[in-house]
Amino acid sequence: MTEQVLSFENLGFAYKAGRWVLRGYKGAVKRGKVLAILGPNGRGKTTLLKLLIGTLAPGEGTIQTLGRVAFVPQLFQVSFPYTVLDMVLMGRARQVGFFSTPSGQDEKTALRALERLGLADLAARPFDELSGGQRQLVIFARTLATEADILILDEPTSALDLKNQGIILEWIERLSRQEGLTVAFTTHHPHHAYAVADSTLLMLGEDDFLCGPTQEVMTEQHLHSLYGVDLKRLQFEHKGRTVETFVPVYGRMDEVAR
Amino acid sequence: MKKLQRNFHSRADWLIPALFIALLGLIVFSLTLGRYPVPVADIVQVVLSTPLNAVFDYTDVHRVVVEIVRLPRILIVALCGMGLALSGAAMQGVFRNPLVGPEIAGVSAGASFGGVLAIMLSFSPVSTVAMAFAFGLSALVIAFCLAKLAGKSSTLALVLSGVVVGAFFSALTGLMQYVADPQTQLPSITYWLLGSFVGATYEKTAIVAGVMLFAGTLLLALRWRINLLSLGDTDAAALGVNIEMLRWVIVALVALIVAAQVSVSGGVGWVGLIIPHLARMLVGPEHTKLLPASAFLGGIYLLAMDDIARSAGNQEIPIGLLTAVVGAPIFAFLFWKMQGKGWARD
Numbered sequence: 001m002t003e004q005v006l007s008f009e010n011l012g013f014a015y016k017a018g019r020w021v022l023r024g025y026k027g028a029v030k031r032g033k034v035l036a037i038l039g040p041n042g043r044g045k046t047t048l049l050k051l052l053i054g055t056l057a058p059g060e061g062t063i064q065t066l067g068r069v070a071f072v073p074q075l076f077q078v079s080f081p082y083t084v085l086d087m088v089l090m091g092r093a094r095q096v097g098f099f100s101t102p103s104g105q106d107e108k109t110a111l112r113a114l115e116r117l118g119l120a121d122l123a124a125r126p127f128d129e130l131s132g133g134q135r136q137l138v139i140f141a142r143t144l145a146t147e148a149d150i151l152i153l154d155e156p157t158s159a160l161d162l163k164n165q166g167i168i169l170e171w172i173e174r175l176s177r178q179e180g181l182t183v184a185f186t187t188h189h190p191h192h193a194y195a196v197a198d199s200t201l202l203m204l205g206e207d208d209f210l211c212g213p214t215q216e217v218m219t220e221q222h223l224h225s226l227y228g229v230d231l232k233r234l235q236f237e238h239k240g241r242t243v244e245t246f247v248p249v250y251g252r253m254d255e256v257a258r
Numbered sequence: 259m260k261k262l263q264r265n266f267h268s269r270a271d272w273l274i275p276a277l278f279i280a281l282l283g284l285i286v287f288s289l290t291l292g293r294y295p296v297p298v299a300d301i302v303q304v305v306l307s308t309p310l311n312a313v314f315d316y317t318d319v320h321r322v323v324v325e326i327v328r329l330p331r332i333l334i335v336a337l338c339g340m341g342l343a344l345s346g347a348a349m350q351g352v353f354r355n356p357l358v359g360p361e362i363a364g365v366s367a368g369a370s371f372g373g374v375l376a377i378m379l380s381f382s383p384v385s386t387v388a389m390a391f392a393f394g395l396s397a398l399v400i401a402f403c404l405a406k407l408a409g410k411s412s413t414l415a416l417v418l419s420g421v422v423v424g425a426f427f428s429a430l431t432g433l434m435q436y437v438a439d440p441q442t443q444l445p446s447i448t449y450w451l452l453g454s455f456v457g458a459t460y461e462k463t464a465i466v467a468g469v470m471l472f473a474g475t476l477l478l479a480l481r482w483r484i485n486l487l488s489l490g491d492t493d494a495a496a497l498g499v500n501i502e503m504l505r506w507v508i509v510a511l512v513a514l515i516v517a518a519q520v521s522v523s524g525g526v527g528w529v530g531l532i533i534p535h536l537a538r539m540l541v542g543p544e545h546t547k548l549l550p551a552s553a554f555l556g557g558i559y560l561l562a563m564d565d566i567a568r569s570a571g572n573q574e575i576p577i578g579l580l581t582a583v584v585g586a587p588i589f590a591f592l593f594w595k596m597q598g599k600g601w602a603r604d
Contacts, residue, residue, distance in 0.1 A: 055496060071497075079354035079355075081542075082544055090485060094497070094498040096482065102482065
């Protein structure tokens, strides 16, 4: 049950020869676990995701996946107002023959995916009329329709309001804990990683990284070297449980300068 | 859940067959139009005589008018209208752009040049068709190579190389017009460039029908995949789509259709641009419904335009002029209708 379903070793990639974006990266996720990937803008988070989903080939090193990988892109606009059901059906691209259209069985799978996320009522609605959170969930449903075992998510909470961020995080947790899916996601919010990720990868530099259990990897010191910003770990009681989170300390730049 | 699906699909379910029947009806009606009056009964008998292998009671003049003069032209017009609208809908999906028409890869301009060159060299009508077709496809190959040279497989690279190739062949066409004999060659060149279905023969019908049957069938078979391409490259690739190969296949099929159309009838614009928008208003943006609906609507539209072109005045109006004169206001109307709703909303 706890075998590694997604792992990479000595992973390196360069868009131009000799100019490595990443080098020597190593990490692994076990079945049903969540990996968060953190790094500042331009550090290569999206490149790493593209390597994991296979749209880029590694310059060196290896990636091993057990099962089908599906990708959830950042929240996007569609060029055409397809219905929610049409969007989810597109998750069946691998199963539908090159010269054919989705079968009744594909439609059933798509509807079942929508039902699992509680979105069945939205099936006939135009995708672009939904709220950001609903749209992100529909893309989740599309990913379920691919019948994948590993979900790779690119900043799933960006462009969402606080409530929808919470809903998405809950679904990440539920899909991994209850449905046994393995999840890897990138984020700019350390507290999101802290809330749901079993393990975390900090992309400190092109060949400098930390990957391990979230509690061990995410320390104030490590996060400071990652972002160049002070982050404080806070612990407090909320509704009878102990909550631990990270808060960045902004402002008072004049004091910092002094 | 079942009920929801049925409601949702129902409109396209009856509308697409209805458009097909309307197209067949318009084909029969178009056969009755013309300077020489032929009774409807005779038209039906002439049309049925070949498939039924029977001889009915009609005059030879009626047979010639219906079978030799009107029928091939009507078939070519309907096929070209279907092909252009189908191509336009496919291209708008592939390029995720509402202003794209089937002529995007420079094929129309190439085919036009081929036709003009053939007229300059006093080629026979069949050779003119062949030249237009050959140059249309050459334009596509050049555009493909240019896009490849740019090193990127993006849609933008293809659009830009299409613009370059189109401009090049348009300039060559202009040069031909400049050096053409104003007494003998220029009038026929100008008339051909304006677009017309005059002089339709069964040979031309066979060319158009063959190409449309091949390329049109394949495009229709790929209609669901166009949905995937319209998501954008990263997303489509992550869903397991070989985007580059699929895009080239679709563009090549469209180029075949456009080259065939230009080669038999010169420049007929606007059909591939506006008909997909109209069809989208009727059946929605999903391409498995949009492509067949566009095809039938395109056939109806171009046939109606051609009926007007050949029967409105004492002299035939070039259909390319008519589609542009009628198409521009329709496009303006669509633009106004879609304001504030997003261009592609149904």
